[in-house]
Amino acid sequence: MTTSDMTLVEAMRLAALQEMRRDRRVWVMGEDVARGGLWGQYKGFLDEFGPERVVSTPISEATIMGAGLGAALVGTRPIIEMRIFDFVMCAMDELVNQIAKIRYMFGGQAKPSVVVRMPHGMWRNSAAQHSQMLEAWFAHLPGVVVVAPSNPADAAGLLVEAIRSDDPVLYFDPKNLFQLTGPVSEPIAPIPLGRARHARSGNALTLVSWSAIMPAVEEACDSLSKAGIEVDLIDLRSIWPWDENAVVASVQRTGRLLVVHEAVTTSGFGAEIVASLVERLGPGGMKAVARLGAPRIPIPFAPPLEAEVKVTPAKIVAAAQALLAR
Amino acid sequence: MVVAAPDNGSSRGEDNARHVKALFRTMCRIRAFEETALDAHKAGEIPGPLHVSIGQEGVAAGVCLNLRIDDRITSNHRGHGHALSKGAGVAGMMRELYGREGGHCRGKGGSMHIADFSVGMLGANGVVSGGIPIAVGAAQGLKMQRSTSIAVCFFGDGAINRGPFLEGLNWAALYKLPVLFICEDNGVAAFTRADSVTAGPGVAARAESLGVPAVTVDGNDVLAVDVAARTLSDAVRNGDGPRLLHARTYRWTGHTSTDAAAWRPPEEVAAAKAGDPIARLEARLIADGMDASELASIRAAASAEMAAAREDAKAAPWPQAHVAYEDVQDLGAFTMGGRA
Numbered sequence: 001m002t003t004s005d006m007t008l009v010e011a012m013r014l015a016a017l018q019e020m021r022r023d024r025r026v027w028v029m030g031e032d033v034a035r036g037g038l039w040g041q042y043k044g045f046l047d048e049f050g051p052e053r054v055v056s057t058p059i060s061e062a063t064i065m066g067a068g069l070g071a072a073l074v075g076t077r078p079i080i081e082m083r084i085f086d087f088v089m090c091a092m093d094e095l096v097n098q099i100a101k102i103r104y105m106f107g108g109q110a111k112p113s114v115v116v117r118m119p120h121g122m123w124r125n126s127a128a129q130h131s132q133m134l135e136a137w138f139a140h141l142p143g144v145v146v147v148a149p150s151n152p153a154d155a156a157g158l159l160v161e162a163i164r165s166d167d168p169v170l171y172f173d174p175k176n177l178f179q180l181t182g183p184v185s186e187p188i189a190p191i192p193l194g195r196a197r198h199a200r201s202g203n204a205l206t207l208v209s210w211s212a213i214m215p216a217v218e219e220a221c222d223s224l225s226k227a228g229i230e231v232d233l234i235d236l237r238s239i240w241p242w243d244e245n246a247v248v249a250s251v252q253r254t255g256r257l258l259v260v261h262e263a264v265t266t267s268g269f270g271a272e273i274v275a276s277l278v279e280r281l282g283p284g285g286m287k288a289v290a291r292l293g294a295p296r297i298p299i300p301f302a303p304p305l306e307a308e309v310k311v312t313p314a315k316i317v318a319a320a321q322a323l324l325a326r
Numbered sequence: 327m328v329v330a331a332p333d334n335g336s337s338r339g340e341d342n343a344r345h346v347k348a349l350f351r352t353m354c355r356i357r358a359f360e361e362t363a364l365d366a367h368k369a370g371e372i373p374g375p376l377h378v379s380i381g382q383e384g385v386a387a388g389v390c391l392n393l394r395i396d397d398r399i400t401s402n403h404r405g406h407g408h409a410l411s412k413g414a415g416v417a418g419m420m421r422e423l424y425g426r427e428g429g430h431c432r433g434k435g436g437s438m439h440i441a442d443f444s445v446g447m448l449g450a451n452g453v454v455s456g457g458i459p460i461a462v463g464a465a466q467g468l469k470m471q472r473s474t475s476i477a478v479c480f481f482g483d484g485a486i487n488r489g490p491f492l493e494g495l496n497w498a499a500l501y502k503l504p505v506l507f508i509c510e511d512n513g514v515a516a517f518t519r520a521d522s523v524t525a526g527p528g529v530a531a532r533a534e535s536l537g538v539p540a541v542t543v544d545g546n547d548v549l550a551v552d553v554a555a556r557t558l559s560d561a562v563r564n565g566d567g568p569r570l571l572h573a574r575t576y577r578w579t580g581h582t583s584t585d586a587a588a589w590r591p592p593e594e595v596a597a598a599k600a601g602d603p604i605a606r607l608e609a610r611l612i613a614d615g616m617d618a619s620e621l622a623s624i625r626a627a628a629s630a631e632m633a634a635a636r637e638d639a640k641a642a643p644w645p646q647a648h649v650a651y652e653d654v655q656d657l658g659a660f661t662m663g664g665r666a
Binding site: 027052053055057058060062063065066067068069070071072073074075076078093094097098102103104105106107108109110111142143144145165166167168193194240241 | 398400429430431432433434435439441442443448449451452453456458459460461462463464465466467468470471473477489490493494496497500501652653654655656657658
């Protein structure tokens with residue numbers, strides 16, 4: 001085993017590469033994947049695996065998604081690349097009515113073993129149709145697993161496990177963190193889906209977060225630590241199933257819960273976490289609870305307007321302090 | 327665009343006689359299955375919506391009897407005939423319509439989601455054109471596996487106005503995939519005449535504009551469908567790329583079992599019934615010297631088979647409540663009474 005520092009996008013590239021070498025049934029399809037993908041996440045794949053397993057497709061999202069399903073039904077294991085998350089709206093029937101339903105409505109005759117990769121979140125002022133985080137929608141959808149990593153090692157290990165999983169896995173690549181560097185060990189070991197990462201230990205409050213916002217959260221935790229406030233930080237990694245027991249155990253210890261996500265706060269996945277904790281611990285089971293996310297507005301283009309939407313380390317610190325004051 | 331001429335089959339001798347008899351038997355079984363299901367639905371025995379294809383049997387039988395068991399089909403909401411012709415078990419189908427234990431989908435799909443993967447039937451579909459990308463992808467997977475199986479995709483005239491039709495045909499032509507598209511054109515998209523909502527010369531021209539050769543046939547002449555389907559499926563299996571069969575037919579009933587389709591002129595429906603594809607084949611076979619009583623006994627056997635399936639389904643138990651929680655997903659599934 002060797003460990004080296006690499007970018008998140010390179011870690012994901014190596015993960016897919018490893019799995020395509022390991023299992024001939026795995027292949028990748030989507031716009032421009034033969035050219036290495038929009039983000040270089042499939043760089044070199046065409047040369048190694050050829051055009052039959054690295055299929056650049058027309059801009060036909062519905063058929064990218066639906067053909068991936070059809071190919072899975074005859075025993076292949078496609079990685080379905082959506083290019084940018086927001087484009088999945090053009091393939092919603094194929095994802096929601098077909099992929100998520102087919103195993104159930106056919107009484108278990110088939111498992112749609114696909115990975116749908118959807119780079120999501122804000123990135124370089126891409127405005128309203130290229131910046132969304134709607135992972136909560138899919139947590140609401142029976143039939144799928146939802147994954148949202150935040151660092152190179154997790155991105156690689158979760159992708160390996162997603163490719164090996166028989167369930168359809170919606171894998172949200174954190175596109176704003178593609179150049180984030182961190183240590184990754186090879187061969188890449190699968191990370192179990194549904195298991196959170198305990199990112200740091202503390203007793204002052206429990207902070208739950210995931211995906212592209214994690215570096216801002218870590219920065220906020222550093223600032224709070226300097227002020228003597230130690231945060232118990234949980235990187236959820238999987239949105240469905242989510243590691244409820246890890247969060248409950250932490251909150252039982254700290255008594256305070258702050259959920260931070262980049263997505264709109266209203267009906268975001270933070271709402272599910274808070275509601276579940278109230279159900280588990282009772283209405284008086286926590287001293288204070290808060291959510292921090294985006295206001296319920298589309299993502300604007302102009303940098304100062306986008307900054308309004310963005311969750312920053314300063315906003316996180318303020319939210320944590322307010323929570324502690326209660 | 328090619329219009330296929332009907333084939334009298336005289337060149338194929340004994341095998342052909344058996345094949346034509348199988349076409350007749352299959353059409354009779356579809357008719358009997360759906361008449362039985364309609365009756366059971368009216369009697370309150372079958373819940374939910376029921377879309378029958380009475381009058382369209384020639385298309386399903388003519389196509390599927392040219393397929394192998396390892397060929398895959400996708401179907402639409404009017405898919406009983408496709409499933410039966412592909413070899414799906416009748417008891418499992420009828421029990422599924424009834425929502426009972428032993429249904430092909432364990433009572434979780436119903437009429438609109440009949441599937442029998444054991445015979446290559448990859449599922450009916452409740453969304454118009456929903457089966458098109460799935461069939462195209464199945465064909466892509468089969469090609470990747472160097473399989474000699476092909477994918478066949480049934481859809482109606484309404485589907486050609488949805489995006490997946492354009493996307494799917496373009497895709498299939500682009501990658502030269504082994505897929506045969508079957509447009510069952512009954513002239514009506516739900517409650518609307520298809521020609522009133524479809525611009526241009528129609529499905530065959532649309533297919534050809536994408537480089538997918540298309541053949542138009544009288545879908546109520548099962549022998550014409552048979553010949554065209556054999557020719558086209560041979561080409562597809564041969565690696566020539568996708569083909570499209572446009573079969574003109576007529577839906578005798580309304581959109582669903584509860585729709586009388588009273589907006590249609592009675593003489594139009596009467597004319598369609600006068601051209602009943604089953605009666606047409608029967609008359610032809612008798613003219614060719616086949617024993618009328620043998621054909622009558624095929625009809626009677628089909629009716630008896632479906633009546634028995636009805637009794638079986640009626641007597642079958644409902645699924646246990648825990649079944650509702652199964653077959654969702656491996657990871658993160660709920661069990662009865664809480665999360666797994």
